[in-house]
Amino acid sequence: MGKEMFNSIKLKFISLFILILFLLFLPYIFSSSFALTLFCKMGVLIIFSVAYNMLLGQTGLLSFGHAIYFGLAGYASIHILAAINNSYLPSLPLVLLPFVGAIVGLILGVSIGYLSTKRLGTAFAMISLGFCELITALTLIFVVFFNGEDGIQADRVTGNDLFGLTYGPQSEVYYLILFWCIITVLIMYLLTKTPFGRMCNAVRDNQQRAEFIGYNVRKIRWIAFSLSATFAGAAGSLHAINYEHIGFESVSLVQSGMVLFMAYIGGIGNFLGPILGAISLTYLDTMLSDVTEAWVLYYGVIFVLVIAFAPQGISGIILMHSPILRNNPALLKKLITPYSIFLVSILLLTIGFTSIVELIHSIKSNHETLKFFWLSFNNKNILIWLALGLIMTSGVIASRKSFGLVKEKWNEVMEEIKLSLIK
Amino acid sequence: MSLEVLVFIIFNGLLYGMFLFMLSSGLTLIFGMMGILNFAHASFFMIGAYLGYQISENINFWIALIFAPMLVGIMGAMIEKYGLRNIHKYGHIAELLFTFGLFYIIEEMVQLIWGKTPVPYKVPEILNFPLIEISGMSYPAYSMFRLVISLLIFLAIYRVLAKTKTGLIIKASLTNPNMVAALGHNVPRVFSNVFGFGCALAGLAGVLAGNVIGTEPSMALLLGPIVFVVVVTGGLGSIKGALVASIIIGLIQTLTISMEYDLNSLINYLGFQIDINSTINHFTSLTLSQLSPIVPYILLIIVLIARPRGLFGKRDV
Numbered sequence: 179m180g181k182e183m184f185n186s187i188k189l190k191f192i193s194l195f196i197l198i199l200f201l202l203f204l205p206y207i208f209s210s211s212f213a214l215t216l217f218c219k220m221g222v223l224i225i226f227s228v229a230y231n232m233l234l235g236q237t238g239l240l241s242f243g244h245a246i247y248f249g250l251a252g253y254a255s256i257h258i259l260a261a262i263n264n265s266y267l268p269s270l271p272l273v274l275l276p277f278v279g280a281i282v283g284l285i286l287g288v289s290i291g292y293l294s295t296k297r298l299g300t301a302f303a304m305i306s307l308g309f310c311e312l313i314t315a316l317t318l319i320f321v322v323f324f325n326g327e328d329g330i331q332a333d334r335v336t337g338n339d340l341f342g343l344t345y346g347p348q349s350e351v352y353y354l355i356l357f358w359c360i361i362t363v364l365i366m367y368l369l370t371k372t373p374f375g376r377m378c379n380a381v382r383d384n385q386q387r388a389e390f391i392g393y394n395v396r397k398i399r400w401i402a403f404s405l406s407a408t409f410a411g412a413a414g415s416l417h418a419i420n421y422e423h424i425g426f427e428s429v430s431l432v433q434s435g436m437v438l439f440m441a442y443i444g445g446i447g448n449f450l451g452p453i454l455g456a457i458s459l460t461y462l463d464t465m466l467s468d469v470t471e472a473w474v475l476y477y478g479v480i481f482v483l484v485i486a487f488a489p490q491g492i493s494g495i496i497l498m499h500s501p502i503l504r505n506n507p508a509l510l511k512k513l514i515t516p517y518s519i520f521l522v523s524i525l526l527l528t529i530g531f532t533s534i535v536e537l538i539h540s541i542k543s544n545h546e547t548l549k550f551f552w553l554s555f556n557n558k559n560i561l562i563w564l565a566l567g568l569i570m571t572s573g574v575i576a577s578r579k580s581f582g583l584v585k586e587k588w589n590e591v592m593e594e595i596k597l598s599l600i601k
Numbered sequence: 602m603s604l605e606v607l608v609f610i611i612f613n614g615l616l617y618g619m620f621l622f623m624l625s626s627g628l629t630l631i632f633g634m635m636g637i638l639n640f641a642h643a644s645f646f647m648i649g650a651y652l653g654y655q656i657s658e659n660i661n662f663w664i665a666l667i668f669a670p671m672l673v674g675i676m677g678a679m680i681e682k683y684g685l686r687n688i689h690k691y692g693h694i695a696e697l698l699f700t701f702g703l704f705y706i707i708e709e710m711v712q713l714i715w716g717k718t719p720v721p722y723k724v725p726e727i728l729n730f731p732l733i734e735i736s737g738m739s740y741p742a743y744s745m746f747r748l749v750i751s752l753l754i755f756l757a758i759y760r761v762l763a764k765t766k767t768g769l770i771i772k773a774s775l776t777n778p779n780m781v782a783a784l785g786h787n788v789p790r791v792f793s794n795v796f797g798f799g800c801a802l803a804g805l806a807g808v809l810a811g812n813v814i815g816t817e818p819s820m821a822l823l824l825g826p827i828v829f830v831v832v833v834t835g836g837l838g839s840i841k842g843a844l845v846a847s848i849i850i851g852l853i854q855t856l857t858i859s860m861e862y863d864l865n866s867l868i869n870y871l872g873f874q875i876d877i878n879s880t881i882n883h884f885t886s887l888t889l890s891q892l893s894p895i896v897p898y899i900l901l902i903i904v905l906i907a908r909p910r911g912l913f914g915k916r917d918v
Contacts, residue, residue, distance in 0.1 A: 240694050242701075293906055300638050300693055301905050304833060308901040311826045315894045322883040431822070435701065442698065472713060478705030485699045486684060489691055538713055 201356055205349045214348045220460045221355035222416045225362050227440040227452035229409035232366060234438070235446035236375065237402040238382030239295075240303045242434050243310030244410055247286050249429030250313070251279035251411030252418035253324060259332035259418070269336050272345050276358050276415040283411020284404060291403035295396055298385070310431050317426040329425030332418075345419075355416050362409055367449055369405070378402050439477060443484050445491020454493050472535050479531075487581070501595060509591045516584045523576030530570025537566065610855050616744055618851025619751040620810055622844050624824065625831040626754060627802030633838015634775050634795045636693055637685065640700040643825035644707035645800040649673045649807025650816045651715055654722035662725040670804040677800025681793045704821065712818045719817035747809050754802065758840050771795060830897040834904050836914025845912055850897055857893035 205214060226248055233239045255275050261267040294305040317324040324330070335346050343350050369375050380388040381395045389395050418424045427433060436459075444455020459477070466473035488495055502509050628642040649669055656665035680703065688695050724743045731739035762768035773781045774791045782788045814820065831850060835842030864885035865875055875882050904911060 240697065293902065296906055297909060300697060301909055303694070303697060304638070304829060305902055305905045307826060307829065308898045308905070312895050312898040312902070315898070319887065319891055319895070320883070435705070438698075438701070472709060474705060475709035475713065478702050478709060482684070482699060482702035482706065485691075485695055485702060486688055489695060535713065542713070542716055 198360060201360075202353075205352055211348060214352055216460065216464055218348065218352055218355050218420050219464070220457050221352075221359040222413050222420060223437070223440060223456040223460050224453050225359055225413035225416065226410055227437050227444070227456040228363055228366050228449075229406050229413060230437045231441045231446055231449075231452040232369070232378075232402060232406040232409070234441055235448075235451070236370060236382065237378040237399060239298060239399060239403070240438075241306040242303055242431060242438070243306035243308075243313070244406070244437055245429050245431075245433035246290070246310060246313045247283040247407040247410040248414035248417065248437075249317075249424065249426075249433065250286060251282040251414035252424040252428055253330065254282045255279050255415040255418040256330045256332045256422075256424045257323075259334060259336070259422075260330065262336045263333050272334060272336065272343075272419065273354060273357070275419060276412040279415025279418075280408045280412040283414070284408040286411070287404035287407025288400075291400050291407065295399040295403050298399065307431070310429075310434055314426060314430045317429055324426060327426060329423055331423045334419050334422050351420060355420065358412060358416055362412055363453070366409060370449060374398070374401070439481050443481060443491055445493035445495075445497075447490055448493040448497060451491050451493035455491065458492070470532075470536060470539070472539055475535065476532070502591060505595050506598060509594060512591055513584075513587055516580065516587045520577065520580040520584050523573055523580045525573075526569060527573030527577050530566055530568075530573050534563075534566050534570060537563070606859070610859055611852065612740075614852035614855035615848065616740075616748060616851070617855055618848035619748050620806070621827065621831050621851055622847035623747075623751040623754060623806040623809065624803065625828045625835075625843055625847065626758060626840060627799035627806075628828055628832050629835065629838060629840055629843040630758065630802070631796055631799040632832055634771055635792055636775075637696050637700070637796070638693070638829075639796075639799070640697060640825070641703040641707060641821075642700075642799075642803055643821040643828055644704050645673050645677060645803040646807040646810075646824065647711060647816075647818070647821040648676070648707065649804030650722065650811025650820065651711060651720070651807075652804070653808030653811055654715075654720050654816050657722070657725070666805075666808055669808045670801040673804025673807070674797040674801030678793045678797030680800075681796035682789075685796070686789060686792075704825070708818055708821055715818075717818060719815050722812040722816040724812045743813070747813075750805075750809060754805075755840065755844055762840065826901075827897055830901040833901055834911050836911030837916060839911070839913035839915075842911055842913030850900065853896055853900075854893055857889045857896055860889040863888045 204217060208214075208217075226244075230241070230244050233241055233244070255278055258267060258270070258275065258278055262269055290309055294302055294309070297305060318326055334351070335344055343354075345351055345354065370378075377388065377393055377398050380391075380393075381398050385395050388398075414428070417428065440455040440459050441452040442455070443459060444453065445451030463473065463477075466476065470476075484491060490498070499510070624643070624646055627645075628639055631637055631639050631642070652669035652672055653662075653665045656669055684703075685696055685699060688699050724741070728741065728743040728746055730742055732742040732745050733740050762771070770781060770786055771791060774786070774788050778788045781791075811820075827850070831843055831846045834850070835844070835846035864887070865882070868875055868885065875885055910916060
């Protein structure tokens with residue numbers, strides 16, 4: 179057993195090392211400024227969503243107000259940057275600025291957490307929503323600190339930083355964010371392995387038993403809340419450095435909802451889930467917002483479908499296959515056919531739905547024709563509407579049927595694995 | 602404060618409070634009966650407003666007043682039947698998340714169909730005349746009409762829940778679903794109907810209020826959190842509580858919004874002076890009317906922490 183564990187840890191170290199090496203050379207592989215901006219955004223949101231999942235996934239607390247810590251830490255960082263710009267403050271190495279954000283997050287987390295962790299479940303969610311609306315309203319009231327709807331700007335180039343970095347070019351910011359991303363995610367991962375991390379899970383799963391063993395469940399929730407706010411604060415600081423601007427929308431419900439979407443779609447039951455969610459949704463967000471104006475609608479639809487049909491999220495679905503891989507990888511072949519049928523029907527559904535939405539949109543924006551993928555449609559033609567409706571309905575029916583097929587095959591495979599294990 | 606101003610404030614507060622009650626009575630029903638905190642409740646209100654606009658544009662207002670809420674109700678019942686019911690097994694948090702997603706979808710759908718700018722939804726001509734005059738301010742007949750309808754809603758729900766067999770079945774379905782099912786009632790359908798009815802109430806509020814507060818895609822986001830404040834403050838499932846909480850919040854908000862007092866005036870009264878150019882002045886010169894948007898949320902937080910069952914609730918949130 180000891181040797182096996184040692185091997186698995188060694189494997190983890192090696193894969194982590196390769197991953198970091200890959201990330202270090204990423205700007206050389208994708209060197210366009212567009213890609214760099216995207217990576218920076220992903221890095222910030224990875225920290226934020228992993229921090230969020232400390233609360234939602236690990237401790238079982240649903241918060242609608244986590245952007246408070248993200249946004250207010252961002253405001254604090256921007257103010258410090260602006261003070262350095264105007265030489266009110268001595269120059270501070272930029273790499274240390276996320277510490278400031280983390281401290282702001284911690285202070286806020288400890289104080290708001292003290293009030294809100296008294297309750298759990300729906301009541302906790304409501305309290306967090308109340309705080310979110312409260313702070314959003316305050317950002318518009320206290321103009322002197324938040325500057326209303328315009329937000330605040332500052333220059334991140336403060337003179338020569340450590341190692342001669344200036345943070346003028348985006349690639350240097352990329353390495354700053356990468357550095358913080360690796361450190362914070364690693365700390366948060368190690369936290370899940372500590373007794374404290376385990377107690378968080380216990381509080382999530384069975385509060386009464388955790389209480390019975392002699393733990394103060396409220397204190398555990400409070401600590402988890404504060405730590406989560408701390409890391410969210412560090413992410414907010416990096417967000418401010420990355421954009422050199424912060425506005426009231428970064429404390430609002432919209433930002434909180436975004437991180438909730440990321441964590442949930444990625445999968446809250448697994449540490450890698452929020453990372454996966456942050457990467458894929460940031461990518462989708464950047465790609466779709468150029469092509470279509472209805473991307474928030476697609477976001478919402480994906481979110482609702484994940485809740486209804488795959489509450490374990492993307493990472494959960496992937497990890498479901500690990501018992502098959504461990505025991506009898508050959509069985510995966512059985513799943514290929516139902517999976518591909520399912521994917522085709524989902525594709526059909528997606529094409530039907532998105533083209534109908536885009537067609538409606540093209541009417542609203544007074545375009546006669548709509549270019550969709552490589553086709554162009556005329557939105558006055560009733561036949562096209564009928565055809566798209568047909569595609570969508572057949573997509574819905576096919577997906578429902580093939581979802582059943584996938585389930586059936588999946589159960590078969592699972593039965594076989596169980597049988598082989600008994601033998 | 603003169604008596605005239607006080608009457609003015611009380612009357613406006615009542616009007617606003619009754620509007621809040623109409624908006625949140627449906628959610629109180631849904632939340633109290635089914636335990637589902639419907640994040641998208643204000644979105645159904647918005648759909649009601651848009652349908653009200655569309656129908657009164659094409660036919661007339663009175664048809665809209667009847668059919669728009671019905672359509673919203675059917676929509677709500679469908680969503681319960683094909684969406685929420687499947688998610689019920691994952692718990693209340695998953696239901697809350699589902700309705701949160703729904704909130705986004707409805708907002709985007711509305712933008713897709715009716716555009717991002719407000720639509721010109723007008724008060725019906727027949728009710729657009731000043732009915733009474735209080736302290737120099739005239740009130741149109743339409744606001745009286747809304748006041749009467751919201752009172753009727755309160756009486757109707759209160760009577761149905763407290764005095765009729767339907768109310769009994771609904772209440773029993775929550776506490777003892779198996780027993781009610783064994784007696785031959787279709788419990789899932791009861792839930793669907795309650796959900797649909799709650800949404801229809803929101804839709805009715807939308808038809809009646811959309812032409813006064815303005816029908817635009819952001820109205821759900823603006824009013825959604827206030828609805829929660831009302832429902833939580835009033836107490837779970839208590840229609841009486843929702844009424845009282847609505848009126849209290851309506852009065853507080855109209856009162857604070859009309860008060861131009863700031864901390865400076867208190868400090869001056871105590872005999873001190875604050876330098877107008879100092880940083881502190883930015884905070885002390887904020888008037889109560891500027892701070893009035895945050896009052897409901899402070900109330901929400903205080904109630905949830907100190908008295909989670911609200912004013913008239915029988916159990917905690």
